[in-house]
Amino acid sequence: MKYQCIRCSLTWGEGEPERDGYSHGLCGTCLKDALTPIYRKRQAKEGNFDCFGKAADFCDQFTCKYRELCLKSM
Numbered sequence: 001m002k003y004q005c006i007r008c009s010l011t012w013g014e015g016e017p018e019r020d021g022y023s024h025g026l027c028g029t030c031l032k033d034a035l036t037p038i039y040r041k042r043q044a045k046e047g048n049f050d051c052f053g054k055a056a057d058f059c060d061q062f063t064c065k066y067r068e069l070c071l072k073s074m
């Protein structure tokens, strides 16, 4: 299936959109953008730094539950 981001129109995946159409969703970058304010608010509520998405490509907080998406390069 070929996907198209509803926000930036980026496409990814395999398939023939002329025949099957697109499946819509958010690309990785737009998903991370959308989740950033939500996750930062959550971090602050949990009494932590609201650091989601602020680390360049390394963070020493190996047990952070936001780590996978936070450090994912898009």
Ligand code: SF4
Binding pocket: 051, 052, 053, 054, 055, 059, 060, 061, 064, 065, 066, 067, 070, 071
């Ligand atoms: S991985 Fe590091 S920078 Fe990212 S949210 Fe967790 S603690 Fe913050």
Ligand SMILES: [Zn+2]
Binding pocket: 005, 006, 007, 008, 009, 010, 026, 027, 028, 029, 030, 031
């Ligand atoms: Zn997008």
